[in-house]
Amino acid sequence: MNEQFKRHRRLRSSAAMRSLVRENELKMDDFIYPLFIMEGEDIKNEVPSMPGVYQISLDHLKEEAEELRSLGIRAVMLFGVPNEKDEQGTGAFSESGIVQQATRLIKKEVPELLVVADTCLCEYTSHGHCGVIHNHDVANDESLQLLAKTAVSQAEAGADIIAPSNMMDGFVAVIRRALDEAGHKNIPIMSYAVKYASAFYGPFRDAADSTPQFGDRKTYQMDPANRREALREAESDVEEGADFLIVKPAMSFLDIVRDVRNNFDTPVVAYNVSGEYSMVKAAALNGWIDEKELVLEKLTAMKRAGADLIISYFAKDVAKWL
Template sequence: MGYPVTRPRRLRRNALLRDLTAEATLSVKDLIYPIFIDETATKRAPIKSMPGVERLPLDEVEEEADSLEALGIPAVLLFGIPGLKDETGGCAHKGGNVIEAAVKRLKKKRRDLLVITDVCLCEYTTHGHCGPIKGGTVDNDATLDVIAKVAVNHARAGADIVAPSGMMDGMVHAIRSELDFNGLKDTAIMSYAAKYASAMYGPFREAADSGFTGFDRSSYQMDPRNSDEAMREVALDLDEGADIVMVKPALSYLDVVYRVKHEFRAPVAAYNVSGEYAMIKAAAANGWLDEKKAAMEALISMKRAGADMLITYFAKDIATLIK
């Protein structure tokens, strides 16, 4: 016939056709917005390395939740910055702690908003690591005792989902057992199942006041060279009772997101981390790329890889853009 009968461009010639044949879509309902709550703050404080993101005082948590609900964003992930820290992180489950207080405020009013709490100790320890220190590393089993108490504290306050993020062996089992023992069987667990020792967390350290000392986190977070190991970690967490598994970071680990989704067919969250957010913001500020298009493309790549939900600091911007 002299010319190809099949012309793929036919389905690209206008926006309606492109939308109709899109293989991956991004919805507001896919988005989870992280919130940093500073126990000592009296007003919002911008985070320099994450333009557009702020630390909030407790008094403004409900206002933020109302604005997110109005945008249709279905969930928040809470991080606490306490007034006092200690060596073991035990202050994270002390009565009246910053996350307990924030959850209670959010649950005081009935909202169409899921409350997820980060269950880790790095913001609560004086050394910035994810649990008590022993022998030059984090003491795994001692950490399990503390984070299980933290999870129960958050769940009793009303958290819908608790999210252990320290990459401790047995963390899901410890939390699931303690939740069930305390009559909190309906509280779901979103496990940071494949969390890598990444350079992309830099701005988060400023945001959460969680810089670490003494040694890095490579002895407990995953080696970026490994993906088979991630499959073993995910399998263990699912066997221990995780309801949702997370891959963190997202952009450099889309292969891992794909493998997790296709090997386990479980709900998968991808965390579009602070460094990924900051890179796009910085490039856009220099006029090197279109911020909205770059953010949308990055998030679509995570959905295309298989992520069911996206934790992203772009959530408010993307929700506004989609609407």
């Protein structure tokens, strides 16, 4: 028989063969694990909409950091949950702010763990928006100055990476200048360059207590219908000095991850967000899916799309599975 077709199955014949030719693989160095740090003592509250994710107080942080180290997780992203909020979000840039305290503790107790500081005001403002409010809208340029103060405060507390998530125009340029002038030229910026106004953020807002008290964030976060706009946003941030580019959310925007990867040499970070996490956990708890196989498949898809790093609440689970 003169066969005219190709035998692609030859390279799928066994687990060893499939492993030999596998194009993309997950490793623990790929992951950044988010942590929610609360003011107070002896707090370890499971987030109702995020099974397995906790708000913890500082007295539990050393144990948490040591567990992450033992699992092979190399980096954490810190979000603060303060007791008091105000219109300016002053807790974000206070020397005694909760993220600043958490950063100092981690760098003292588990110094090899990289600290990525989320740089935003929404967890600290009484109105829940990511900047200063004028006439029911976020004032872009006035907000930039507070974000710059926050970034410098976080760097001085020992943060290894500054990750501004506010989506103000010019935020990378202003933060880069402020860090440089404060003597932090070597602190990289992991920009939330492409952040969509997504319905997948609901559980995070429970965890971080950052739900807007009025309106929404559609005037500063991106329209999910837009693709080309993402490249304009990313290009601006690279020109302004961003060292990493985050695409958020990840799962619904893998085309954008690939676009950013194809157009920029900067490391690309996919944020596997709270809603993506909670959907899987809910289905797993109901016995509807194979959680391990599904999670590893979708995280591998993020790598295949072009992500170098993944921010994910699944990082602990993945460490145990791998």
